Amino acid sequence: MGTVSYAMTQRAATEFVSRLSRSHGLALQRFLLRMLGRKDLAEDVAQDAYLKIFRLSRPDEVTCPQALLFDVATKLALTRLRRARAEAAVTTVADAEVVDEVADTAARPDQRIAAEQAMQQLARIVGELKPNLRQVFVMRYVKQMPRQEIAEQLNISIGALEQRLTRALAQCRARMSALGLEWLGLD
Amino acid sequence: MSTDNPSADSIRDQAAHWSARLNDSDLSESERGELHRWLLAHPRHANEFRAHNAILALAHEFPSDLRARLNAFAPASVSEYQEPKKRRWMWPSALAAALLVALVAGGWGVFGSPELISKSYATRTGETRTVTFEDGSVAYLNTRTQLKWIGDSHDRRVMLLEGEALFDVVHDPDRPFRVVLDNSEIRVLGTRFNVYRKKDGETTVTVLEGMVDVHERANGQTAWQRRLSANQQIVYRPLGLLGDVHETAAEKAIKWREGVMEIQNEPLPEVLEELTRYTDQRIVIRDPMLNQIRIGGVLNVRDVRVALARLQKLAPVGITQSGDTFTLAYQTQRH
Numbered sequence: 001m002g003t004v005s006y007a008m009t010q011r012a013a014t015e016f017v018s019r020l021s022r023s024h025g026l027a028l029q030r031f032l033l034r035m036l037g038r039k040d041l042a043e044d045v046a047q048d049a050y051l052k053i054f055r056l057s058r059p060d061e062v063t064c065p066q067a068l069l070f071d072v073a074t075k076l077a078l079t080r081l082r083r084a085r086a087e088a089a090v091t092t093v094a095d096a097e098v099v100d101e102v103a104d105t106a107a108r109p110d111q112r113i114a115a116e117q118a119m120q121q122l123a124r125i126v127g128e129l130k131p132n133l134r135q136v137f138v139m140r141y142v143k144q145m146p147r148q149e150i151a152e153q154l155n156i157s158i159g160a161l162e163q164r165l166t167r168a169l170a171q172c173r174a175r176m177s178a179l180g181l182e183w184l185g186l187d
Numbered sequence: 188m189s190t191d192n193p194s195a196d197s198i199r200d201q202a203a204h205w206s207a208r209l210n211d212s213d214l215s216e217s218e219r220g221e222l223h224r225w226l227l228a229h230p231r232h233a234n235e236f237r238a239h240n241a242i243l244a245l246a247h248e249f250p251s252d253l254r255a256r257l258n259a260f261a262p263a264s265v266s267e268y269q270e271p272k273k274r275r276w277m278w279p280s281a282l283a284a285a286l287l288v289a290l291v292a293g294g295w296g297v298f299g300s301p302e303l304i305s306k307s308y309a310t311r312t313g314e315t316r317t318v319t320f321e322d323g324s325v326a327y328l329n330t331r332t333q334l335k336w337i338g339d340s341h342d343r344r345v346m347l348l349e350g351e352a353l354f355d356v357v358h359d360p361d362r363p364f365r366v367v368l369d370n371s372e373i374r375v376l377g378t379r380f381n382v383y384r385k386k387d388g389e390t391t392v393t394v395l396e397g398m399v400d401v402h403e404r405a406n407g408q409t410a411w412q413r414r415l416s417a418n419q420q421i422v423y424r425p426l427g428l429l430g431d432v433h434e435t436a437a438e439k440a441i442k443w444r445e446g447v448m449e450i451q452n453e454p455l456p457e458v459l460e461e462l463t464r465y466t467d468q469r470i471v472i473r474d475p476m477l478n479q480i481r482i483g484g485v486l487n488v489r490d491v492r493v494a495l496a497r498l499q500k501l502a503p504v505g506i507t508q509s510g511d512t513f514t515l516a517y518q519t520q521r522h
Binding site for chain 1 (some may be wrong): 199200203206207209211213214217222226234237240247249250254256257258260325355404516518
């Protein structure tokens, strides 16, 4: 095992990343634009994120490529925000905090298992939420139904739905954290 | 309740709020400013934000077995395609029944993972939609299209019940990908191709990349089989009425994705029939002599009014509207 080379051919990595950008590119672009508010910045960060993933030794082994892509991009976006603040403030912010924080680590061999476990645990946690929270979580985040439609079906206001979603999400996170399941991005 | 300090809970709630908020719709400039300030205020904020986003992304990527278990907790989406009362196929209904039994029998905890996942997608008139299947393959649905994904660990099947879809298939030699229509089937490896199934059963398959095999069964045997590669097209009907595989400019077959229809010297009735796919309004030809007219040009299919206005410039027709009906009459072109 230890001597097996994890190097992927350049072509396969290119194919993987281009598939990732085809299937999730628009969503990522939208997410980054919402977070950063600037199209050029959002595009830059998206490109950097693809590059990070391209550099993984076996990107195709990642079991939750979308989660990884969004996390890498979020982290890069945070770096940009910090840098922008540091430049605006003209103060000496500790350099270590400003440098690109996403290390070029290879996907760890245990990452695939970790991602699968995280998914299993999350599904179990969602299953154990109170019924009214579980229902909205599944409708919105698993089935990806539009908010309007969920509100209509459950006969609740959008505001009430948003509150339930936020509570459901926070509870999931609290339980994941209690189980020691911190997010497994590229740290 | 929580072993964390009290502020941990409140940071978590704030992070949950921002993740959910960002997932829903665009932020106002002042909200975005607030988000940025909050994110940079403490490293813990940024970490929690990432962790919450990760939960949303993981939930989105749940594999089919987890998805099936959790879906049982929520009412069905009305935008998901409803099973027709009268089933036309024997085997898919058997599969659907098996799935239903699995879902009913399996409560949380005692539930074994079901072997397959089946999911239906539909578009309404004039609507287009992009669907990503659990294997990462993507289907772009044109107007009035119904399809159903049935996948398990060694098979991927899409039943095209009605309409038109462009498929971008992820290569996976262990799980062949097939598009199934009544008795015919399109078998692919990784590729990009468009399938258009008309109401009368006439089916057009156009390959943009890669290679597909199309075959039809009759009495349990393969009636015919054709192989298509990039920039080839075949048109066939049920009962073995089969055209030749011919070369085509495949990109033209997916002009619908841009919301336009490219016409090259085609009979007006066929053009109008295509156009009615995108609207619930009726288009009626009053003068029989219009049936003989051929036209060419580009029509916008997202707005039938615009398309018809353009048509008036391309052909000697005058158009009147009353209620939901457009009536086309012969009219010599003005200068």
